[in-house]
Amino acid sequence: MxxxxxxxxxxxxxxxxxxxxxxxxxxxxxxxxxxxxxxxxxxxxxxxxxxxxxxxxxxxxxxxxxxxxxxxxxxxxxxxxxxxxxxxxxxxxxxxxxxxxxxxxxxxxxxxxxxxxxxxxxxxxxxxxxxxxxxxxxxxxxxxxxxxxxxxxxxxxxxxxxxxxxxxxxxxxxxxxxxxxxxxxxxxxxxxxxxxxVDIRGRGTVDQEIREIFKEVSTSNISDAMHRKGAMKGIHPLVRGKMVGPAVTVQCFPGDWAKTVEAIDLAKPGDVIVIYNESKDIACWGGLATLSSLNKGIAGVVIEGAVRDIDEVENLGLPIYTSNTVPNAGDPKGFGEINAEITCGSQAVKPGDYIIGDESGVVVVPKERAYELARRAKEVNKEEKRLFDEIRRGGTLSEILKLKKWEKI
Ligand SMILES: O=C(CO)[C@H](O)[C@H](O)COP(=O)(O)O
Known part of the structure; x- marks a missing residue:
């Protein structure tokens, strides 16, 4: 009404x-x-x-x-x-x-x-x-x-x-x-x-539209649009900043950082490097890799494993999400793979899947559904704006959502 x-x-x-x-x-x-x-x-x-x-x-x-x-x-x-x-x-x-x-x-x-x-x-x-x-x-x-x-x-x-x-x-x-x-x-x-x-602006490419929407909405909006799925577990922001881009995936092994660094050369500007390294006790990423990524225009990095040189990476400002920090690194041996399907933060990640990070954490959006999920996340975002407005006017969340009426019976 x-x-x-x-x-x-x-x-x-x-x-x-x-x-x-x-x-x-x-x-x-x-x-x-x-x-x-x-x-x-x-x-x-x-x-x-x-x-x-x-x-x-x-x-x-x-x-x-x-x-x-x-x-x-x-x-x-x-x-x-x-x-x-x-x-x-x-x-x-x-x-x-x-x-x-x-x-x-x-x-x-x-x-x-x-x-x-x-x-x-x-x-x-x-x-x-x-x-x-x-x-x-x-x-x-x-x-x-x-x-x-x-x-x-x-x-x-x-x-x-x-x-x-x-x-x-x-x-x-x-x-x-x-x-x-x-x-x-x-x-x-x-x-x-x-x-x-009315000026009619032409639509950009699908990829531009997807990126634009993902920049506008939050990871929480996206996870809601995915019926609460897609969120990485145990991965938290280390260097804060919104991160959106298709994944370049890296599978590497404890004590070996060759593939993580080689991935920087393979990645395109705007990509997100997503790394799985089984060891949380030996860093596979640090300050030099971060600077190299910034030069390349990489949008951010996600690491299940460990990062070091924390003061340097914080100063450099590239968004980094990780599960751990330690001072020690391994050596560049060359085991592992770039752009194979991996699991990171308990989520399957394929090369090209969209990776979005913000203050709440990281979500993975399968590339086949990226456009649809971006649009659905935008709808969630609009709905939340409306709810914020109603709460500001004095309603309580439970009243506005009619929680009692709609509890499952
Ligand atoms: O009938 C409907 C959905 O079946 C909607 O009323 C109609 O599509 C208009 O809503 P929107 O502008 O959000 O699409």
Whole structure:
């Protein structure tokens, strides 16, 4: 309710009751919003896939103005949902989320007679890099029905969507998870009203995007996004500083530091060297290796094993995370391997996996899921900003999360 009030203050015309809220609170969520916002359009995201007439009737009777049916539902469901919508005086929006051929289905849905088509890329799909605007561009050339668009929109993509023909812009996380909902809604409102005035920045490469996001979020956010996994055990910051980069892995042996130092020459600027050395009592890294790494532009070093020359490495400032410090080193014998899969801090690390370190420790993100996990970590980060804001306003964490209600039974 608070978020809805703030979004309306920022210029939102419609209020969407999202599917998770409907699943949690049922039709009462719609009733409550209807009462509180008599002059706004209430959109019930029922995501109906069967029993179209019954679900539209429920939403309509609870006070919705528009109900959403899945575009991929059977035609019989869409048609019966439409009959019910006509009977109860509400409008029907068909949502193209996960439709196998959204352009073809949009043409069919228009012929079936829906009031709006929502070109929608779902939240999980956004995390693997899909976006709705390119599909919207194709669809707007093929249909005349009013188009809505949804799926991770921000002020830039909202402007792009309006330019591409969207009449309704549905924004979720970038408003509801903001720490200033009214300002976030105002920004979107401005883009929707004057889309031509918004500068559209091109996206960088995927790798640039991943690094940028990992720099912005914390290791705690990332571990949450990984369902509490990914954190290295027993590895702590020695020289503090945010560290982000793909791994160059080193397996070396007690008393031998040749491979750790050779890895510096192999690594590229921005890489993180991750070393497993069984011995915690003989250092495989020190001041000279640190300076050499700095010259090479290495982003940081993680060592399960030991580091020495602590005053030197602290002065040099390269982020180093380790399990131990000792004064003595071994010798460069040459056993071990560079860029083989290793275990460090009880985590499997492959060359190229993303390694992120901060004050809380180090997490490993498998390279195959780096983009997805970066995006999910950003969502966790947004959610936490919102929670911080609510706690600052006087709520307790347990009240805000409704811990008692949601304890597992
Ligand atoms: O229906 C939804 C998810 O299925 C969301 O409401 C919709 O995607 C808008 O939220 P966001 O802007 O965060 O994607």
């Amino acid at each position: 608070e978020i809805a009030k703030e979004a309306v203050a920022g210029g939102a015309d419609w209020i969407e009751i999202g599917t998770p809220l409907i699943k949690s609170e049922g039709m009462n969520a719609i009733r409550t919003m209807r009462k509180a916002f008599p002059d706004r359009t209430i959109l019930a995201d029922m995501k109906t896939v069967d029993t179209g007439a019954m679900e539209v009737e429920m939403a309509a009777k609870a006070g919705a103005d528009v109900a959403i049916v899945l575009g991929s539902a059977d035609d019989s469901t869409i048609l019966d949902a439409l009959r019910s919508a006509h009977k109860y005086g509400v409008r029907l929006m068909a949502d193209l989320i996960s439709a196998p051929d959204p352009v073809k289905r949009a043409v069919e849905l228009e012929a079936l007679g829906v009031d709006y088509i929502n070109v929608h890329v779902g939240i999980d799909q956004q995390m693997i890099g899909k976006d709705p605007v390119s599909i919207l561009m194709e669809i707007s050339e093929k249909v005349g029905v009013q188009l809505a668009v949804a799926g991770g929109l921000d002020s830039e993509s909202a402007a792009q969507a309006v330019r591409a023909g969207a009449r309704i812009v549905i924004v979720g996380g970038n408003i509801t998870r903001s720490d200033n909902v009214t300002e976030a809604a105002k920004k979107i409102r401005k883009s929707v009203d004057s889309p031509e005035s």
